[in-house]
Amino acid sequence: xxxxxxxxxxxxxxxxxxxxxxxxxxxxxxxxxxxxxxxxxxxxxxxxxxxxxxxxxxxxxxxxxxxxxxxxxxxxxxxxxxxxxxxxxxxxxxxxxxxxxxxxxxxxxxxxxxxxxxxxxxxxxxxxxxxxxxxxxxxxxxxxxxxxxxxxxxxxxxxxxxxxxxxxxxxxxxxxxxxxxxxxxxxxxxxxxxxxxxxxxxxxxxxxxxxxxxxxxxxxxxxxxxxxxxxxxxxxxxxxxxxxxxxxxxxxxxxxxxxxxxxxxxxxxxxxxxxxxxxxxxxxxxxxxxxxxxxxxxxxxxxxxxxxxxxxxxxxxxxxxxxxxxxxxxxxxxxxxxxxxxxxxxxxxxxxxxx
Numbered sequence: 001x002x003x004x005x006x007x008x009x010x011x012x013x014x015x016x017x018x019x020x021x022x023x024x025x026x027x028x029x030x031x032x033x034x035x036x037x038x039x040x041x042x043x044x045x046x047x048x049x050x051x052x053x054x055x056x057x058x059x060x061x062x063x064x065x066x067x068x069x070x071x072x073x074x075x076x077x078x079x080x081x082x083x084x085x086x087x088x089x090x091x092x093x094x095x096x097x098x099x100x101x102x103x104x105x106x107x108x109x110x111x112x113x114x115x116x117x118x119x120x121x122x123x124x125x126x127x128x129x130x131x132x133x134x135x136x137x138x139x140x141x142x143x144x145x146x147x148x149x150x151x152x153x154x155x156x157x158x159x160x161x162x163x164x165x166x167x168x169x170x171x172x173x174x175x176x177x178x179x180x181x182x183x184x185x186x187x188x189x190x191x192x193x194x195x196x197x198x199x200x201x202x203x204x205x206x207x208x209x210x211x212x213x214x215x216x217x218x219x220x221x222x223x224x225x226x227x228x229x230x231x232x233x234x235x236x237x238x239x240x241x242x243x244x245x246x247x248x249x250x251x252x253x254x255x256x257x258x259x260x261x262x263x264x265x266x267x268x269x270x271x272x273x274x275x276x277x278x279x280x281x282x283x284x285x286x287x288x289x290x291x292x293x294x295x296x297x298x299x300x301x302x303x304x305x306x307x308x309x310x311x312x313x314x315x316x317x318x319x320x321x322x323x324x325x326x327x328x329x330x331x332x333x334x335x336x337x338x339x340x341x342x343x344x345x346x347x348x349x350x351x352x353x354x355x
Contacts, residue, residue: 001051001052001053001100001103001104002051002052003049003050003051003103003104003107003108004016004049004050004051004052005047005048005049005050005111006020006047006048006049006050007045007046007047008033008036008037008045008046008047008048009045009046014033016050017033017048017050017061018032018033020048020050020052020057020059021033021059023057024057024059024092024094025094025246026092026094026130026245026246026247027245027246028088028092028125028130028245028246028248029087029221029224029225029243029244029245029250030061030084030085030087030088030089030125030243030245031048031059031061031089031092032221032224033046033048033061034216034217034220034221035085035087035217035221035224036048036061036062036063036085037216037220038085038213038216038217039063039085039086040063041065043065043066043069044063044064044065044066045063045064046061046063046064047061047062047063047064047082048060048061048062049062049091049104049108049111051093051096051100051103051104053095053096053100055095056093056094056095056096056100057093057094057095057096058091058092058093058096058100058101058104058132059091059092059093060090060091060092060108060132061084061085061089062082062083062084062085062089062120062122063082063083063084063085064080064081064082064115064117065080065081065082065083066080067079067080067081067118067327071334072330072331072333072334072335073327073330074330078116079116079117079118079320079323079327080115080116080117080118081117081118081119081120081121081350081353082112082117082119082120082121083120083121083122084121084122084123086123087123087243087250087252088123088124088125088126088250088286088312089122089123089124089125090122090123090124090125090131090132090134090315091104091122091131091132091134092125092130092131092132093130093131093132094130096132098133101132101133104132105135108135109135109319112319113319113320116320116323117319117320118318118319118320118323118324118327118350119316119317119318119319119320119324119349119350120136120315120316120317120319121314121315121316121349121350122134122314122315122316123312123314124138124312124313124314124315126144126146126286126310126311126312127248134315134317135317136315136316136317137315137316137317138313138314138315139313139314139316140311140312140313141312141313141314142289142290142292142293142298142312143289143293143298143309143310143311143312144286144287144288144289144309144310144311144312145286145287145288145289145298145301145302145304145305145308145309145310146284146285146286146287146305146308146309146310147274147284147285147286147287147304147305147308148283148284148305148308149274149277149278149282149283149284149285150283150284153275153278156274156275156278159305159306159307160271160303160304161303161304161306163303164267164271164303164304167264167267167268168264168267168268168271170263170264171230171263171264171265171267171268172268174232174263174264175232175233176230176231176232176237176263176265176268177230177231178228178229178230178231178268178269178272178273179228179229179231180226180227180228180272180276181226181227181228181229182223182225182226182227183218184214184218184225184227186227186229186236186239187214187215187218187227189229189236189239190214190227190229190236190239190241190254191211191214193236193237193238193239193254193255193256193257194239194253194254194255195208195255196255196257196258197254197255197256198255200258207253209253214241217241223244224243224244224245225241225242225243225244225252226241226242226244226249226273226276227239227240227241227242228240228242228254228269228272228273228276229269230256230265230266230268230269232260232263232265237256237257237260237263237265238254238255238256238257238260238265238266238268238269239254239255239256239269240252240253240254240255240266240269240270240273241253241254242273244280244282247282247283247284248282248283248284248285248286249273249277249280249282249284249285249286250285250286250288251270251273251285251286251287251288254269270287270304271304273285274304287301287304287305287308288301289301289312314349316349316350318350324350324352327350327352328344328350328351328352330352331344331352331353331354332344
């Protein structure tokens with residue numbers, strides 16, 4: 001069993017990573033090297049740990065973040081930590097037994113110690129069968145909604161809450177139509193609506209992905225995304241970027257013009273995206289969750305799949321406890337020099353990077 005740590009900055013290793021991803025029947029977009037690159041800062045390393053077996057393997061993509069670039073660390077800091085990119089990640093595995101899993105984590109632990117990794121934080125897939133049992137602490141961070149697509153269109157329609165059917169019918173009576181765009185040709189319209197929606201919702205800066213982010217996604221991930229646009233005559237009034245994997249599609253980023261709410265375009269968009277996914281042979285549509293447990297966004301998504309709630313799990317591991325507490329103390333001293341009342345946000349991990 002060969003466990004490797006492939007660095008995207010090395011062309012031969014990047015090619016090996018892509019070949020491993022292509023050999024995986026699941027081919028989740030979140031493990032594609034081009035997807036992981038989207039979330040890397042200039043100083044981060046884009047890495048994938050892989051295990052190859054006779055008929056299966058493991059893919060664990062992550063960002064390795066140096067701590068010496070943080071303003072609160074001391075000179076000469078050599079430690080780093082790792083995090084999976086936004087979305088659903090973790091160590092993906094297929095045809096991997098318990099012995100192979102143990103070997104993978106043993107070698108990962110040794111690599112982490114050699115590279116002065118302090119901690120890791122992973123956002124995990126909603127589908128446990130895709131996952132290698134994690135070597136660390138697991139917890140549930142809210143619920144997410146998954147819409148099963150392995151049913152007939154009639155069964156799908158009947159399983160929506162009444163208000164969804166009512167809203168879809170209203171959108172159709174208003175003459176709205178939905179366009180699937182796999183090329184990104186309407187990216188200007190998408191960006192205008194997306195940014196205006198983030199501003200209206202008061203979203204944090206992390207959701208204001210720059211234009212370059214979307215251009216790279218379109219250029220480097222062909223076949224792994226589809227834009228769905230709701231048209232009122234010729235005007236796009238609601239839009240959503242959906243990520244595409246072998247078995248699943250994922251609601252990613254989007255928005256709706258505020259003055260079009262009354263026509264209920266987003267209900268129509270979600271329904272048409274589900275029908276598209278079903279025709280494409282996808283098993284489920286992941287709508288995601290809300291900003292907080294059981295908030296309005298979560299309840300809206302649940303109306304499309306009343307029984308589709310799944311736990312969204314995250315994984316934490318501290319590799320060097322002494323370094324973890326040392327870094328937390330450095331951060332505390334730096335912050336309290338300006339704000340004596342500063343404390344790390346409750347539940348944030350790692351605490352030394354707390355907002």
